[in-house]
Structure formats: C-alpha cells, structure tokens
Amino acid sequence: MDTSELQRLKQRYNIVGNCDALNRALDVAKQVASTDLSVLIVGESGVGKEIIPRLIHDNSPRKHEKYFAINCGSIPEGTIDSELFGHEKGSFTGAIGESEGYFGTANKGTIFLDEVGELPMATQARLLRVLETGEYIRVGGQKIMKTNVRIVAATNVNMHKAISEGRFREDLYYRLNTIPIQMPPLRDRGNDILLLFSLFTMQIAEKYGMSRITLTDEAKAIMLRYKWPGNVRQLKNITEQMSVLSTTRVIDAETLSKFIPQDKESTQLATTTPTGSHSYESEREILYKILYELRGNVSDLRREMTNLRKQIDDNRTLDNFAAAQQVHALQPATFSPYQDVEAEEIRDGVTTSQNEQNESLNLSDIGRQVVEKALERNGGNRKKAAQELGISDRTLYRRIKQYGLDK
Structure with a gap:
C-alpha cells in the first residue's frame, strides 16, 4: 500500500500515527480484506484493536452486509451460546420464542469477536465447527443450521499461555490465527504519543468550548518516557483530566506529575501518598x-x-x-x-x-x-x-x- 492510500485510510478511520508497526498492521488489514480468511488481532487493552475489523469489513466484498462487534468477555457464560448461535423456543427459562443469534443474523456479513480468549470451552467447540464447516446448532435444537460469516477476532490474552493452561483450544487458535495482526502498544509508538495528545486536546477544546492545553518540552519528554500501561485509552483519559482540571493551559513537568508519575517505569496513574513509594500492584x-x-x-x-x-x-x-x-x-x-x-x-x-x-x-x-x-x-x-x-x-x-x- 502506497503512502497516499495509507493516509486516505487513516483519515477515513480517524487514525493518528506514523510508526512502522501501526502502518504494517493497517497494510495487512487492507490486503486481507478482499479474502474470507480468519484474522486474529493481538494487542494490549486500549491499543485500538477495534479499528481493524471495521476496516476489513468496509473494504471487503461483504461491506454492504451486516457487521456485528461482540465483546465475548461481557456476555455471561450461561447465555453466550444462545447469544451467538441462537436458541429454540422453550429451550430454557425465558426462551419465549426462537432466536437466530448473531451467526444467523449476520449471514453473509462479518462478526468481530473481541476478547475471544474469554470464551468458555464449550463455546469454543461450537465456534470451531462454524469456522471449519459453516454449521452450527441452536441451543435446544437439533437441526443443523448453515451460515456464511467472516470472523475477525481480537484478544489481549497471551494465547500460548492460555493453551498450555487448558483455557483455550489449540485447534481453534490456529483456525482463528490464519492471518495474525499485531497492534503495537502506545509506549512503542514514539512521537505518535504527542500526535494523539494533540488530537485529543483539540477534540476536548471543541467539545467543551475551552482553550487547548499544550506541553512544554520537558513535559513532552516525560510523556514519551512513560510506559502507558493503559495505552491510547489511558492517554485520552489523562488528556481530558488535564484539560478540565488544570488551571493553566501550558502544562509543564510539575503540573504533568500530578496526573502521571515521573518514574518512567511506574504503571500507576499518580502517586497515592505524599510520603513513601508504596505500590499497590501486588x-x-x-x-x-x-x-x-x-x-x-x-x-x-x-x-x-x-x-x-x-x-x-x-x-x-x-x-x-x-x-x-x-x-x-x-x-x-x-x-x-x-x-x-x-x-x-x-x-x-x-x-x-x-x-x-x-x-x-x-x-x-x-x-x-x-x-x-x-x-x-x-x-x-x-x-x-x-x-x-x-x-x-x-x-x-x-x-x-x-x-x-x-x-
């Protein structure tokens, strides 16, 4: 993908950054979009993994069909099979009618399974069958249903560790991981941190009708050294805090230290006590x-x-x-x-x-x-x-x- 096409893609999806790892992830997503291959997006929480499946769907032959983004970690274990694969009337208490489930409703479209590493083992077996044959059975049903769905999954879990601990099926992992896409953490994106900060300050100023905050050179150096364990989501939250709570519009190192710690190795948002350096990580x-x-x-x-x-x-x-x-x-x-x-x-x-x-x-x-x-x-x-x-x-x-x- 040439530079001009890459920039058009970033503008369309409001993607900010120029680091090589991010550009490579976008390039792979664009190339694989025209196929039906399964994609597994790997990256820490808060890095923006949800942008990739939307990009893939919008640039695929399925772009005019339905797209569903499902957070597997937010659906209770007792109902997730029904949510994904549907159920028959009377199959359980409260099943007053039939349900097609996401795989039935999204036929010919795309399903994004976020936090796929949180799926129960029984649900993983059902998902594997869909990936291999396009077939599934509704909860409480006997009839084999067919679906033609493109699956894009994402996880922040160490999948190899999950497999070794028996929490995730190895065969399902390899089916999902046909095309792997690695989203880089914010701490590895260099000057993208400052570009994103600038974007967020502009959005906040426009939304609340206030003047934008800026950083001194020393404050910029602190921002670049910080590990950002919460990634882009954490950067946005801190930017919002500083924009609203800071009495000055020029953020220096002293002001910045009230919102993020000066220790670049720390993963805390702020010190919790004025004396001592107790950490609550453990x-x-x-x-x-x-x-x-x-x-x-x-x-x-x-x-x-x-x-x-x-x-x-x-x-x-x-x-x-x-x-x-x-x-x-x-x-x-x-x-x-x-x-x-x-x-x-x-x-x-x-x-x-x-x-x-x-x-x-x-x-x-x-x-x-x-x-x-x-x-x-x-x-x-x-x-x-x-x-x-x-x-x-x-x-x-x-x-x-x-x-x-x-x-």
Missing part, C-alpha cells in the same frame, strides 16, 4: 485473582444447586410412586397402571401381601418393585425406564444400586 493482582476465582466458585455453586434440586425432585417423584402404591394397597382392588407390582389383599383390616402376610409394605419395598417392574416393561433399558418414571437417568442408577438391582 495487591491489585491478588484482588483480581480472588475475584476471578470467586466468579468460578459462584458458577460451580450454581451448577451444584441445579443438580441437587433436580435430584431432590427426582427422589420426590419416585417416592410419590411408592407412596401411591402403599395407599392403593389399603383400598379395595381397582385397576392400577402398576398392576405388575406384587398384588396385595385386605384381611380383617390388615394389609397383607401374597408373599408376606401380616407385614405392611414400606416405601422402600414398593419403590424397589416400581423400579423392577419399570425395567421389566422396558426390557432392561434404563433410559426408557427413567423416562417412564419421570426421573433422571442418574437418579434411577442410584436407586438401582441402592436396591441392589445391579447385581
């Missing part, structure tokens, strides 16, 4: 780890509660069958769907069985017979027997073991 890391683990624990607890509630309901259903049989045994003989269960008779007001007279049947005995007869009626097929009894396979297996019927 505390933040611990807190993030605790919050991450807590989220996982809450998800596990929710699943356990759902399973426990299902087991309780199944046990209640089976016990109700047994109780109904016990009540039936105390009444005059009438037709029952459980006639196969050992017959009983009433003598002198005492319930007796053909095999055991003068002994009342307890719930466990009748429950055992209900399970036995259900298995017999279904030729030993446990799945069918469980469906007949209205309980889960797991509950039936547990009762079979409890009653010693597995021997």
Whole structure:
C-alpha cells in the first residue's frame, strides 16, 4: 500500500500515527480484506484493536452486509451460546420464542469477536465447527443450521499461555490465527504519543468550548518516557483530566506529575501518598485473582444447586410412586397402571401381601418393585425406564444400586 492510500485510510478511520508497526498492521488489514480468511488481532487493552475489523469489513466484498462487534468477555457464560448461535423456543427459562443469534443474523456479513480468549470451552467447540464447516446448532435444537460469516477476532490474552493452561483450544487458535495482526502498544509508538495528545486536546477544546492545553518540552519528554500501561485509552483519559482540571493551559513537568508519575517505569496513574513509594500492584493482582476465582466458585455453586434440586425432585417423584402404591394397597382392588407390582389383599383390616402376610409394605419395598417392574416393561433399558418414571437417568442408577438391582 502506497503512502497516499495509507493516509486516505487513516483519515477515513480517524487514525493518528506514523510508526512502522501501526502502518504494517493497517497494510495487512487492507490486503486481507478482499479474502474470507480468519484474522486474529493481538494487542494490549486500549491499543485500538477495534479499528481493524471495521476496516476489513468496509473494504471487503461483504461491506454492504451486516457487521456485528461482540465483546465475548461481557456476555455471561450461561447465555453466550444462545447469544451467538441462537436458541429454540422453550429451550430454557425465558426462551419465549426462537432466536437466530448473531451467526444467523449476520449471514453473509462479518462478526468481530473481541476478547475471544474469554470464551468458555464449550463455546469454543461450537465456534470451531462454524469456522471449519459453516454449521452450527441452536441451543435446544437439533437441526443443523448453515451460515456464511467472516470472523475477525481480537484478544489481549497471551494465547500460548492460555493453551498450555487448558483455557483455550489449540485447534481453534490456529483456525482463528490464519492471518495474525499485531497492534503495537502506545509506549512503542514514539512521537505518535504527542500526535494523539494533540488530537485529543483539540477534540476536548471543541467539545467543551475551552482553550487547548499544550506541553512544554520537558513535559513532552516525560510523556514519551512513560510506559502507558493503559495505552491510547489511558492517554485520552489523562488528556481530558488535564484539560478540565488544570488551571493553566501550558502544562509543564510539575503540573504533568500530578496526573502521571515521573518514574518512567511506574504503571500507576499518580502517586497515592505524599510520603513513601508504596505500590499497590501486588495487591491489585491478588484482588483480581480472588475475584476471578470467586466468579468460578459462584458458577460451580450454581451448577451444584441445579443438580441437587433436580435430584431432590427426582427422589420426590419416585417416592410419590411408592407412596401411591402403599395407599392403593389399603383400598379395595381397582385397576392400577402398576398392576405388575406384587398384588396385595385386605384381611380383617390388615394389609397383607401374597408373599408376606401380616407385614405392611414400606416405601422402600414398593419403590424397589416400581423400579423392577419399570425395567421389566422396558426390557432392561434404563433410559426408557427413567423416562417412564419421570426421573433422571442418574437418579434411577442410584436407586438401582441402592436396591441392589445391579447385581
């Protein structure tokens, strides 16, 4: 891509900067736009990765079709499959109608999956199938759906580490990473920092009707030395703070130090105490780890509660069958769907069985017979027997073991 075309591209998407790494990323995006190859954009948070997929879509044969940008990290794990792939009516609580999902709605268009490294493993398997075959199945459905979607993904996660830790599928990574695009961090873009600062001051001055702030040479040197851990997003925030809060329009080193630390290696926005140099980096890391683990624990607890509630309901259903049989045994003989269960008779007001007279049947005995007869009626097929009894396979297996019927 020649210089003039590159400048036109930057003007169209309001991209500021001239560093080689940025120009290379834009050049690759423009070249790959005309194809249907999957693209993976890698870069730290706040570097402007969202510009690339929009550029790719607008310069592709799909530019007149739909474009969706989806933040995978912001969708709850329990609903993300439904959001992406759609669902059938009644497939879960609240599914009052059908949904096509993003992959159905964006057919022939482009989907940008931001923070793709945050996808749950089950969703990754579904996404891999879409990439390989263009096929997917809605949540709660059985029909195979087809879609023709261009996928562009982005992540700020170390994917090789995520793969080694079992948090991301290696095969999916290579499918997404057909064309890799690396977005440079702001600290590596040199004078682009000052160009972006100038752009932001102009935008803020125009928006709020105030005069623009400028930097002294010493302040510019500090800006260039600072690491900018929050990248372009952090630079914009600090520029806004200085524009609104600074009493002077010429920002010198002393004024700048109130908004960013003088230590070029520091990743803090400002010192937190006037004395001492305590850093809260380790505390933040611990807190993030605790919050991450807590989220996982809450998800596990929710699943356990759902399973426990299902087991309780199944046990209640089976016990109700047994109780109904016990009540039936105390009444005059009438037709029952459980006639196969050992017959009983009433003598002198005492319930007796053909095999055991003068002994009342307890719930466990009748429950055992209900399970036995259900298995017999279904030729030993446990799945069918469980469906007949209205309980889960797991509950039936547990009762079979409890009653010693597995021997």
